Amino acid sequence: MPKYLLLKHYRGGPDPLDTDVPFDQWTPEEFDAHMAFQHDIARVLQENGEFVDAQALTQDGAWVRYGGPDAAPVVTDGPFAEAKEVVAGWFMIDVESQERAYEVAAWVSSAPGKDGKPIHEWLQVRQVMEDGPAEP
Amino acid sequence: MNDALLRGLVPQVLGVLVRRGHDFATAEDAVQEALLEAHRTWDERMPDDPKGWLVTVATRRLIDLRRSEAARRRREEAVLSEPPPGPVEQADDTLLLLFLCCHPALSPASAIALTLRAVGGLTTREIAEAFLVPEATMAQRISRAKRTLSGEAFSTPADIAVVLRVLYLVFNEGYAGRVDLAAEAIRLTRQLARESAEPEVAGLLALMLLHHARRDARRDRDGALVTLDDQDRSRWHTDEIAEGVRILTAALARERPGEYQVQAAIAALHDDAPTAAETDWVQILAWYDDLLALTGNPLVALNRAVAVGEVDGPPAGLRALDGLDAALGEHHRLDAVRAHLLERAGRHDEARASYLRAARRTTSTAERDHLTKKAAQLRSRPEVR
Numbered sequence: 001m002p003k004y005l006l007l008k009h010y011r012g013g014p015d016p017l018d019t020d021v022p023f024d025q026w027t028p029e030e031f032d033a034h035m036a037f038q039h040d041i042a043r044v045l046q047e048n049g050e051f052v053d054a055q056a057l058t059q060d061g062a063w064v065r066y067g068g069p070d071a072a073p074v075v076t077d078g079p080f081a082e083a084k085e086v087v088a089g090w091f092m093i094d095v096e097s098q099e100r101a102y103e104v105a106a107w108v109s110s111a112p113g114k115d116g117k118p119i120h121e122w123l124q125v126r127q128v129m130e131d132g133p134a135e136p
Numbered sequence: 137m138n139d140a141l142l143r144g145l146v147p148q149v150l151g152v153l154v155r156r157g158h159d160f161a162t163a164e165d166a167v168q169e170a171l172l173e174a175h176r177t178w179d180e181r182m183p184d185d186p187k188g189w190l191v192t193v194a195t196r197r198l199i200d201l202r203r204s205e206a207a208r209r210r211r212e213e214a215v216l217s218e219p220p221p222g223p224v225e226q227a228d229d230t231l232l233l234l235f236l237c238c239h240p241a242l243s244p245a246s247a248i249a250l251t252l253r254a255v256g257g258l259t260t261r262e263i264a265e266a267f268l269v270p271e272a273t274m275a276q277r278i279s280r281a282k283r284t285l286s287g288e289a290f291s292t293p294a295d296i297a298v299v300l301r302v303l304y305l306v307f308n309e310g311y312a313g314r315v316d317l318a319a320e321a322i323r324l325t326r327q328l329a330r331e332s333a334e335p336e337v338a339g340l341l342a343l344m345l346l347h348h349a350r351r352d353a354r355r356d357r358d359g360a361l362v363t364l365d366d367q368d369r370s371r372w373h374t375d376e377i378a379e380g381v382r383i384l385t386a387a388l389a390r391e392r393p394g395e396y397q398v399q400a401a402i403a404a405l406h407d408d409a410p411t412a413a414e415t416d417w418v419q420i421l422a423w424y425d426d427l428l429a430l431t432g433n434p435l436v437a438l439n440r441a442v443a444v445g446e447v448d449g450p451p452a453g454l455r456a457l458d459g460l461d462a463a464l465g466e467h468h469r470l471d472a473v474r475a476h477l478l479e480r481a482g483r484h485d486e487a488r489a490s491y492l493r494a495a496r497r498t499t500s501t502a503e504r505d506h507l508t509k510k511a512a513q514l515r516s517r518p519e520v521r
Contacts, residue, residue, distance in 0.1 A: 001245045049277025129501045
């Protein structure tokens with residue numbers, strides 16, 4: 001079965017909807033409801049035998065590159081220039097088909113946010129490559 | 137501890153319990169626990185009667201499982217009736233279990249996982265590692281599969297084509313070289329072939345052996361893919377080739393051809409050639425014609441085009457690709473085959489573009505690397521007109 005990475009971003013995607021209100025404008029209850037929804041997804045995916053991994057990333061980070069043979073690594077602190085490209089976390093799933101991966105992504109995107117309404121966030125869906133031969 | 141012996145006993149012990157009247161799902165859990173117990177203790181002390189030991193331990197676990205189930209339901213008064221211990225069946229139930237685990241109601245992934253556990257005698261952890269998923273996920277996949285099967289009779293005759301497809305999928309997983317699933321698939325298919333007279337079972341076993349024979353030559357020292365024409369044929373396992381050819385010859389003599397027998401025949405012709413240049417492409421093309429007639433599969437038509445290119449020249453091979461775009465669309469293999477034929481035709485710029493397109497579309501890192509290198513090699517080579 002193919003594995004897919006469902007990448008969540010700190011706001012953004014091709015055409016962010018205004019339902020995707022930043023966390024700091026939510027009530028604590030709205031935040032709890034959102035997190036409970038996410039945990040429930042992970043639990044159902046596990047019961048389905050589809051769950052591989054779920055992680056969240058800190059909002060701040062750094063860009064790092066090789067600085068040369070005698071130099072320290074070159075480090076540029078966040079925040080990243082293009083906030084919409086910052087990955088917030090992911091689900092990795094092992095599913096029958098691409099259709100199923102899209103279905104799960106849409107489910108994740110339906111998580112409740114401000115006023116309990118679905119946030120409609122964009123998720124980036126990427127297939128994980130394997131070392132063996134590609135599936136026929 | 138003799139791992140092969142233990143794994144061979146697992147389906148037999150499960151068969152004993154199910155024949156006594158235990159429910160398949162619970163019995164399978166009990167046998168898995170007995171298996172884990174055997175892994176823990178047999179190194180210290182090997183029982184005199186390993187099968188009897190497993191039956192006893194699994195039966196004890198079965199009672200425990202039912203007791204805790206009963207407790208959970210607050211039905212302490214429930215009668216923990218243990219069916220009377222019948223004589224330990226001598227008949228091998230492996231075949232029946234294989235049919236049950238490959239039931240058409242299960243998705244291929246579920247059938248594979250359940251087959252490897254209930255018939256293959258692998259632990260949940262080993263299966264999870266082979267498929268790179270957490271152990272808990274694999275455990276859920278297996279218990280869901282068993283729930284789907286609940287109510288299915290142990291003796292329901294299933295479709296042997298489904299069993300063969302599941303075994304072939306297990307075999308192909310084995311190429312990734314984590315747990316040796318290819319060897320496991322061969323072992324299970326061998327068992328099936330001993331009990332089934334269906335020529336396609338023999339055909340599949342032959343096909344697996346004829347491919348498995350090349351396993352050491354398929355990757356170079358760095359793990360990069362080596363295509364058939366570049367493989368060091370001295371590293372092929374001649375004993376497996378000889379066995380595969382023998383099994384295939386006997387199967388073909390029964391004159392009930394099927395797709396596995398035909399694929400095995402093609403593999404045998406490749407294995408037979410001392411060098412790539414000596415490959416009997418005329419015969420291979422004839423078998424591809426048969427295979428295409430049997431299956432109508434566009435991927436077969438694609439591989440046939442390679443053979444056409446060898447027999448009638450690359451332009452003919454390219455013409456054989458006509459019309460496959462509609463059926464295969466974005467499939468990376470169409471681009472890879474087209475690239476190969478364009479390269480042989482001396483049309484290097486177009487070949488390079490096709491290799492790059494294939495590299496972008498494949499889901500395999502090994503194939504991507506190979507295709508990218510092919511494209512890089514062509515960058516410096518002039519067009520041949």
